[in-house]
Amino acid sequence: MEFDFFKTIGGSITVSDTEGNVLYMNDKAAEVFGSMVGKNMMGCHKASSQEIIGRLIANAETNAYTIEKGDVTQIIYQTPWYKDGEVAGLVEFSFVIPFEMPHYVRTPKAE
Secondary structure, three states: OOOOOOOOOOOEEEEEEOOOEEEEEOHHHHHHHOOOOOOEOHHHOOHHHHHHHHHHHHHOOOEEEEEEEOOEEEEEEEEEEEEOOEEEEEEEEEEEEOOOOOOOOOOOOOO
């Protein structure tokens, strides 16, 4: 039995291919953006965002930042996913985070 672990979590997850075609959205992403599965996301982004998306795919880079909308702060994490060792597209994670958030510095385990 196949189970979608990400379908109903509290954050949004969107997966696209290298051309910007949306392959997967969990329930939260579809709620926020409308169902885009099977559609191209590039038309929903301004030119500067399209350039960032292209750079992330071309250079296998990750882009992480926070945004504030009204009384909500979110972390956005965009990173490549791979198939057979090659960049196959991007995954975007978006989660609401508290305005004030603890930060911990952990000491790595000695090897």
